[in-house]
Amino acid sequence: MPKTLVLKLEGVFKSFARVETDDVTNAVADVNLSMRNGEFISLVGTSGCGKSTILRMIAGLISPTAGRLTINGVPIEGPGPERGFVFQKPALFPWLTVEKNISFGLRMSGHTAENGERLARIIHLVGLEDFKNDYPGQLSGGMAQRAALARSLINQPDILLLDEPLGALDAFTRMNIQDELLSIWQKKKQLMIMVTHDVDEAVYMGTRVLVMEAHPGRIRTELPIEMEYPRNRSSALFVEYRNRILEMLHYGTKER
């Protein structure tokens, strides 16, 4: 990909008003990050430490309380099709067939010329040809998540935000989709940012792992993973990376 893309978070804070009491939750505090296309960022941290909040700000679904989020210097204002989002729950529209769900983004942006071809290619990519006329209620968890992935890929996003997309799947399906995701990324070299609570997954996929700590939510460590793909989960280096991250996470929770 010749075009370079730089996503920057500068001094980003996000606080939420609490419902019951008068104080606020500092979900994200003073986060400074720079990410570029071709990177695969894994974001790990204990539950409630602000991982989803960071992704939602990058997606433009919520705006920061303070700080700047920019793409190539241009501030992010609201969501856009160039930033895809795959949620933990697939959130497929139950009234549309799998195919219509996947082509949703194309129909919204009024593309027509290349519709059919691109749609067929993406449905093939996620292996849902046989199910394209089914309704989401008929799909298994893994297939539904594949459909959701295809739905955001159809817009050919420069940035793909993945919020624990594989968290609810069984180990076998998860490993399959991990490899599919990696091969998509290796072909297109988008910027992928994936939240996960599975440290193995973070090390297996990421070029860089960001470890967060909670209350307030900060980036504790950035750890580049210097290993070739496909990675061997049982190699000494892999195990070392995993243990270091686990240690940091453990330490992070003990501190509270």
Place this chain on the structure above:
Amino acid sequence: MTETNRGERFLTMTKSQLLELEREEKTSAQKRWDVAVSLLPVLCCAAALLEYGCVPNKYPNASPQRYAALLILAGGIWLLLWVWAIMRYRRGDKVRFRTLRHHAPFYAVLFLLLAAFDYLTLKTGRLLYPFIPWLNDIINAAAADWKSLLVSTLFSLRLLFLGYFSGAASGLVTGIACGYSSRVRYWVHPLIKVLGPIPPVTWVPLVMLLAASLFGGSVFIIALGTWFSVSVAAMTGIASVDRAYYDAARTLGASERQIVLHVAIPHAVPNILQGMTQGMSSACISLMIAEMLGVEAGLGWYITWAKSWAMYNRMFAAIIVICMVFNAVTKGLDLIKKRVLRYQSEVVQ
């Protein structure tokens, strides 16, 4: 054929073959019993015919062949359906026969009830003659006055649909606007809350006084009830959209307008259809009351008119027509609902 080949055939089954496979096989005694039961309506139809033809009448009965012809027609239709279902059964499609078998006891009893009714009215007069006439008498009345019955029916339908559709359309607009925009809800919701619980017919006397035309006033009253049901249902449907759907649509590049059109409204469709069904029953009630109280046309008016001239057979003819019309309308709505909500029924259990 090898073991694996025999297994392969399960992979290319159709849905009906699968359902068939999962049923228990019936014994031949059970099968014979099913055939007998499925023919019961024909037998009971014959019994009703015998009762009608052989028991002496208490009152003079003009054109007696009409009711008999109707009975024969009904029994004949059943017999034809039966032959068709058996033929399908032989070719491996058991569903038709099973449906027929399922409905057979009901229709058998229906024919027996017709016979009993005939006995209690025409044959013995035990059932409040002349207020309740026998069926052939009602048929004769309908045949004698079919033109004004038809005109009345068309008039009622026109009134019903004008009121219903204008009510449903305005209900959709208010419901969707209220559901999606909190500013609209702020102003319109109190109105719905105050007007909603008042039965629309409450306004009949006022509308009779104020409306420039009774017809227009009746359209308004019918529309009012439908408007209320549909707007509340649409509002509920839109307010209950999971935020995750909005988020997904926005990250896929949908504009606010597209979100309303492609997410909020489709999500509310089951509620809206529910509201439209409810609105239809309220519209039918309003229609009858409006016609009986003021509008001098339509089936409701026909009923009061026939009653005031003590022509009870015509009154019953009109009631039967109303029953058929309202049933057809409800059935039509149901079919639309099934078709539109297909995606809900195909969820894996």
